[in-house]
Amino acid sequence: MHELAITQSMLDLVxxxxxxxxxxxxxxxxxxxxxxxxxxxxxxxFYFDFLSKGTPAEGAALDFKVIPTTARxxxxxxxxxxxxxxxxxxxxQSNNMEIIGGKELFVESIEVE
Amino acid sequence: MEIKVIxxxxxxxxxxxxxxxxxxxxxxxxxxNVMASPGAGKTSxxxxxxxxxxxxxxxxxxxxxxxxxxxAEAISKEDVPVxxxxxxxxxxxxxxxxxxxxxxxxxxxxxxxxxxxxxxxVCPAEFALGENIKVxxxxxxxxxxxxxxxxxxxxxxxxxxxxxxxxxPYLKFDVDAFARTIQGINREVKIFPVSCTTGEGIEEWVSWxxxxxxxx
Ligand SMILES: Nc1nc2c(ncn2[C@@H]2O[C@H](COP(=O)(O)OP(=O)(O)O)[C@@H](O)[C@H]2O)c(=O)[nH]1
Ligand SMILES: [Mg+2]
Ligand SMILES: [Zn+2]
Numbered sequence: 001m002h003e004l005a006i007t008q009s010m011l012d013l014v015x016x017x018x019x020x021x022x023x024x025x026x027x028x029x030x031x032x033x034x035x036x037x038x039x040x041x042x043x044x045x046f047y048f049d050f051l052s053k054g055t056p057a058e059g060a061a062l063d064f065k066v067i068p069t070t071a072r073x074x075x076x077x078x079x080x081x082x083x084x085x086x087x088x089x090x091x092x093q094s095n096n097m098e099i100i101g102g103k104e105l106f107v108e109s110i111e112v113e
Numbered sequence: 114m115e116i117k118v119i120x121x122x123x124x125x126x127x128x129x130x131x132x133x134x135x136x137x138x139x140x141x142x143x144x145x146n147v148m149a150s151p152g153a154g155k156t157s158x159x160x161x162x163x164x165x166x167x168x169x170x171x172x173x174x175x176x177x178x179x180x181x182x183x184x185a186e187a188i189s190k191e192d193v194p195v196x197x198x199x200x201x202x203x204x205x206x207x208x209x210x211x212x213x214x215x216x217x218x219x220x221x222x223x224x225x226x227x228x229x230x231x232x233x234x235v236c237p238a239e240f241a242l243g244e245n246i247k248v249x250x251x252x253x254x255x256x257x258x259x260x261x262x263x264x265x266x267x268x269x270x271x272x273x274x275x276x277x278x279x280x281x282p283y284l285k286f287d288v289d290a291f292a293r294t295i296q297g298i299n300r301e302v303k304i305f306p307v308s309c310t311t312g313e314g315i316e317e318w319v320s321w322x323x324x325x326x327x328x329x
Contacts, residue, residue, distance in 0.1 A: 002205055002235065002236030002239055002240070004203075005203065005207065005240075006122055006123075009123065009124075009125050009126065010122045012125065013118070013122065013124070013125070014118075021116055023114070036265040036268070037239060038235045038263075038265065039239075069264060071298065074300075082264070082298075084261060085258065085261050087260075087261070087294060088297075095294070096297055096300075097297060097298060098298075098300075099264075099268055102264075102265075103265065103268075105121065105123060106118075106120055106122055107118040107120050108117070108118060108119060109117050109119075110115070110116050110118055111115050111116075112115075113114070
């Protein structure tokens with residue numbers, strides 16, 4: 001689904017950074033992926049193998065750091081991970097919360113030669 | 114050698130979205146990104162909104178439905194400018210497709226641009242188009258557990274229209290619980306129970322929309 005467009009965008013960004021560093025080869029790409037984005041790592045890997053062919057990033061390993069959907073309770077201020085079908089604070093049962101993690105979608109670092 | 118990057122993967126799209134926004138702002142166009150599952154009632158809500166605003170507000174429409182140009186044809190009967198975007202199989206509109214479509218719209222005559230995104234609750238949430246607000250349409254037959262399945266969409270929405278409330282007597286759909294779930298993670302969201310069939314709630318939605326346009 002949207003992984004194709006996202007992978008292309010990620011690859012463009014990585015190749016630009018590698019080019020600026022005058023790197024010949026990208027060995028590894030460290031990605032941070034929030035659970036809420038619905039982006040599936042396996043799909044990104046699939047499209048990446050295809051899109052990166054013939055570029056300095058061909059064969060690079062992808063590392064996904066997955067950030068769970070996390071909230072801070074607006075009543076007791078405690079932080080917790082959102083349940084799959086239960087969005088109440090496990091500490092005080094409030095359902096008033098602020099999402100503080102899970103929307104991430106960025107390249108943290110790349111390892112180049 | 115490790116290079117720290119820390120760059121948002123959506124950065125390139127966001128940059129084009131900001132340019133679209135500048136173009137909208139300079140033409141005084143208020144833009145609504147309308148998102149929903151297929152069949153939830155995006156086209157119906159757009160038609161009802163056009164009808165209520167006829168003679169008062171210049172409305173334009175961008176149709177991003179991949180399936181056909183049927184929606185665009187139906188809307189053009191309402192005598193408003195409409196462009197169809199062919200997404201080429203993509204499951205969402207992006208800022209660049211929107212930028213291209215803008216060339217075919219008389220922005221100077223448009224006060225309100227309604228963009229019907231591709232029917233999908235996952236992908237469009239990620240791609241800013243340059244809109245002022247995001248509106249999500251959830252229809253009652255889809256069930257009241259949708260927020261749990263698509264949290265990002267419900268978190269990002271400025272307004273949620275609960276469409277097809279005329280069908281409530283036949284369904285297990287708890288409107289209050291549904292609204293509470295959404296408001297729990299999205300404090301600012303406005304929720305409108307509506308029916309495009311009976312017209313219920315449409316007035317409230319349209320007057321809120323006009324209010325948001327006025328604030329800009
Ligand atoms: N009962 C009922 N049907 C509706 C309502 N709104 C839309 N529909 C029907 O739902 C179907 C899909 O609507 P449409 O606007 O094309 O959905 P879209 O795919 O999201 O653009 C059509 O057959 C509409 O007539 C409503 O409020 N009540
Ligand atoms: Mg439609
Ligand atoms: Zn709490």
